[in-house]
Amino acid sequence: MSFLLGAPQRSVFLISAVRDTVVFPGTENVLVFGRPKSVNAINQALKGEKKLVLLLQKNPEQENPKKEDLYQIGVLVSIEKVAYGEKGEINTLVKGLEKVKLVNFTREDDYFEGSFEIVKDNLKVDEEVEAMVKFLSSKIKEAINLGKSIDFVFLMNLLNINNPAIFANQMAVVLDIKPHERQKLLEESDINERLKKEVDYLSREVKILEIEQKLSSKTQKRFEQGIRENILREKMRMIEEELGEKEDQKEINEYEEKIKKAKMPTEVEKKAMKELKRLRQMSQFNPETSYIRTYLDWLIELPWSISSASKIDINKAEKILNEDHYGLKKVKERILEYLAVLELKKNRKDLKKTRQPTIICFVGPPGVGKTSLGRSIARALGRKFVKVSLGGIRDEAEIRGHRRTYVGALPGRIIQGIKQVGTKNPVFMLDEIDKIGRDYRGDPSAALLEALDPEQNHSFSDHYLEVPFDLSEVFFITTANILDTIPPALLDRLEVINFPGYTEDEKFHIAKSYLIRKQLEVNGLNEKELKITGKAIKNLIRRYTREAGVRELERQIGTIMRKVARGIVEKKYQRKIVTANNLTKFLGPYKYSSQMIEERDNVGIATGLAWTQAGGDILFIEVVVMPGKGGLTLTGHLGEVMKESCQAALSYIRSRYQQFNLPEKLFQKIDLHVHVPEGAVPKDGPSAGLAIVTAMVSALTKISTDRRVAMTGEITLRGRVLEIGGVKEKVIAAHRAGIKTVILPKDNKKDLEDIPSYVLEDLKFVYVTHVDQVLKVALKEAIVSRKSSVGDRSF
DSSP, rough: OOOOSSSEEEEEEEEEEEEOOOOTTTTTEEEEOOSSSHHHHHHHHTTSSSSSEEEEEESTTOOOGGGGGSSSSEEEEEEEEEEOOSSSSSEEEEEEEEEEEEEEEEOOSSEEEEEEEEEOBBOOOOOOHHHHHHHHHHHHHHHHTTTTOOOHHHHHHHHHHHHHHHHHHHHHHHHHOHHHHHHHHHHOHHHHHHHHHHHHHHHHHHHHHHHHHHHHHHHHHHTTTHHHHHHHHHHHHHHHHHTTOOOTTHHHHHHHHHHHHOOOHHHHHHHHHHHHHHHHHHHHTTHHHHHHHHHHHHHSSHHHSOOOOOOOOOHHHHHHHHHHHOOOOOHHHHHHHHEEEEEEEEOOOOTTSSSOOOEEEOOOOOOOOOOHHHHHHHHHOOOOOOEEETTOOOOOOHHOOOHHHHHHHHOOHHHHHHHHHHHOEEEEEOGGGGGOOBTTBOOOHHHHHHTTTTTGGGEEETTOOOOOOTTHHHHEEEESSSSSSOOOOOOOOOOEEEOOOHHHHHHHHHHIIIHHHHHHHTTTTTTTTEEOHHHHHHHHHHHHOSSSSHHHHHHHHHHEEEEEHHHHHHTSOOOOETTTTTHHHHHHHHHOOOOOOOOSBBBEEEEEEEETTEEEEEEEEEEEEEEESOOOOOOOOOOOOHHHHHHHHHHHHHHTTTTTTOTTTGTTTTTEEEEEEETTTTTTSSTTTTHHHHHHHHHTOOOBOOTEEEOOEEEOEEEOOEOOOOHHHOOOOOOOHHHOOOEEEGGGGGGGSSSOHHHHHOOOEEEEEEHHHHHHHHBBBGGGGOOOOOSSSSS
């Protein structure tokens, strides 16, 4: 291995890679070497003639550069002094000797070594070279006067150099340029060209210094006020503008391109370009730029022209609805009719300009499938689904957005939902619309009027966007538990579809076909490991749940699954069958009693039928007669309407005392007490009128009622029987309780169409228009056949 600069054209030298320093021939530099390969190369050089070649890295961030990561032109240096640091690094004073070019690497393991050729510069000196030397000398003095920092001794030596090549090397050291620019100077062999580049670099540096001095004079007052950081940033901005290298210009161009790609309406695009122009004119350090960027991001990311490929197939939609939901026949029919209208309007060219039908509102108790039905509609239409819960919202800005003058302003929930889903025609569910509140911040329900009105929502105005957004293609669905709290103006815009709640039979099929399968998957079980019998499911519905929907039923099924899963993991059993007999082992004692008919016929007790949010139930009306002065006592947590029904029933009986074989003055000597068991449960409504009058007549005449007969219907003072609601739930409850005959108002005969056929086959229905017809069926004996009178009895 040779380390000499003698006769051979090529020589082998040790190599050290440097990150950001270029050493020129004839100059001295202090360098710190800390990487293993560099330290090894220094140590090897110190053992020999203390010479090695320094090659600049192309990427200064690279920790372990390879041979292809280094420039080929470098400088052979001699190591003049070394000092070892505490962490193993080596501080060295090196002196540049010759410019060399790498031919090839001869070693790459623990340190670099390679073969080099010495590069000779073209040292032709002419008048142009001398002129550039003089120009650089004057410019360096000018730079020093403008604030450039250079060691005085070095400056004196520089100005006294007569050799242009040495002068160029020394000048390259003091220039404020980047490492790759300094490397270009090193690689330039023509002294004339190298000096030209140095003239360009130094002229640029002087120009920057002049701008800095100008800025310093303009902003001196601000410095005195202590805003140093802001002034430095302003200097940077003005320097960039002077050099034509404004950093945020790229961002502005990107925004402009995105605005064009967003395919916004003309009015919206004008607004976006106007805001972009404001952003272009602002300083990048102005706080308002972040607000404008956020606003532009919202405008760009909204789906102005993006739609889901919605194709309505009624047969497919019906199949999907039936797959996802059991029962709800009328609800499904109404939805399919709605979809059919949408399909016809889409295909009719003469109806294109008309808006979509009124907004759908699903109304029903919790857990009956309102939200999941909305998802099924989206699936049937091939559209995306988005849901926004409005429960508890009291601020109008939640719907219509905040104005941009406020810090942290955002669009309203409708626009946020549209952006989230990414299309302009999703199925958009506004959940719990009946629970919107209002306070001093405005009325959110009033803000919904525009969004939910098909005649207005094609240009919905959000306070944040300040431009109209077309909501006419959005399929809005709202949900509510009750209609009473929805403002009339909003309700008028909604097409209400009532969800009646599931019957016991429907819950049974839902549990068997959907809930058990779902919970098996959730709890890591399969059908071979667990079986729940039909009787167990029915017992579970009757004794552990009391709801219109199936949420509690699903929770109870989940409880059973978890206990079975634990037993299988603990290896107590491999398979479990849950029956009606062992159900309490999994869920504990029964939570609710199951109302069944009385064991025998009684006096003063009639069986009524009631509707609740949890479905139907039977209701016992108890009446006792006692000595008194004509008073009427009502107990059992009765509502005002039900109390009035009791008053009406008593007045009807008193007006017909002769028909019932009662003495004229009987009611001056007795009191009546009407009680409805389960006093903690509120009860109200007029439909118990028939059962109340029957129980009163039974108590006054001492004639037993037929325990297998149940009834429902409102009565008038003249004894007429009026139509009532909830027939389906009431009839199913009567069938479940073991009732054989159901008395209904004649006008309710039409409501039996929705009742399962197996229930209709087991029951006998009696349709009545007057109380007299009821008493003939409900009482065990005819009143007129009694020989003795109640009035003969002493109280």
